[in-house]
């Protein structure tokens with residue numbers, strides 16, 4: 001029978017019960033992880049977000065009512081356990097709880113749709129179908145504790161460095177960069193799209209005089225291919241700042257990455273251990289590789305690439321063999337970068353654009369932006385786009401747009417790097433890919 005909480009309240013997370021708690025009466029709440037009935041003694045492992053603890057019930061020394069409840073327990077039911085903490089050398093945290101009251105708060109049906117104890121390995125699709133149970137596993141919870149810390153540190157970093165947090169619309173009338181990656185939607189009588197990037201809006205915030213802004217939000221992209229690093233809905237950490245150039249914002253990005261890594265090591269060491277992720281501070285400065293040099297390296301590794309090509313997957317892999325940590329790729333051909341990227345003053349075929357890479361994975365793209373109205377119109381047309389559909393964006397360049405620069409970091413990709421998972425689906429609670437729209 002499921003119970004309401006009434007005046008029951010948790011006193012501790014399992015991880016906070018240790019040798020200092022011996023003799024105390026505590027109350028924990030969590031899920032039944034394992035039951036071992038040895039006849040004269042019953043062991044139950046209770047799990048909560050922070051760990052597990054052993055409940056030990058010697059049948060001769062525990063109330064009959066408690067024993068009756070214990071014998072009714074099923075795996076993954078939710079319980080409240082009140083009891084006394086006792087030393088126990090063999091138990092996981094060196095302590096165990098002798099129960100005085102057990103209440104079943106809600107029962108779990110059997111059989112479970114998947115095993116949350118790691119004993120039976122399940123395919124990612126099965127796991128994602130029952131994601132709420134999958135997320136109960138400590139190594140999966142660990143990924144999201146780290147992601148939470150990444151986002152927290154990022155906000156701290158921006159707030160401490162004079163950035164304003166903004167929220168830009170995700171329902172938009174036209175494409176950021178034109179193109180095929182857009183999701184069309186029905187917007188009353190009109191067609192509209194889901195935002196693929198806050199790019200144009202964060203630039204307009206520069207014309208608004210907000211000087212330094214950041215946004216952490218969803219981006220939507222109709223990615224054609226099913227890969228381990230693309231999803232159709234991702235989280236982008238975006239910044240834009242006035243009166244700074246590409247080198248300045250690369251510096252900001254490098255500092256952010258180092259702060260995030262420092263904080264994750266500091267606060268989520270246990271999660272890193274669970275994941276066996278050997279995260280280390282990468283130190284400054286990150287190596288800077290010019291596009292020209294990258295082309296040579298890639299060709300020298302036997303992967304064909306011509307000047308002016310975007311990096312193929314094989315090219316990224318070839319580079320990742322040489323650079324095994326974070327590094328910047330700079331001086332990109334203007335041709336393969338979006339229209340809002342500032343061309344080089346002396347040689348307009350190259351641009352003030354950069355990517356931040358981690359081994360073979362692109363983490364971020366950024367650039368100094370074009371702030372001159374007429375040049376922008378020219379570049380929009382050169383890309384085969386119609387300047388008329390950028391009317392309200394272009395207007396902001398006519399009445400006082402400062403020089404500015406910025407970047408966007410894929411938060412899910414950064415989570416992949418820091419947790420060591422190799423499929424982006426592992427770094428997203430409820431991933432959206434070509435085949436998956438539920439749960």
Ligand code: ATP
Nearest residue numbers: 221223229230231234362363364365408409410413
């Ligand atoms: P890629 O070449 O890897 O497809 P991109 O150059 O198209 O990425 P940008 O438009 O530069 O991506 O977006 C900035 C960042 O946002 C990327 O560096 C990446 O970290 C992240 N990102 C972009 N698209 C996706 C996606 N579909 N899924 C997850 N993250 C993404």
Ligand code: MG
Nearest residue numbers: 355362364365
């Ligand atoms: Mg990019």
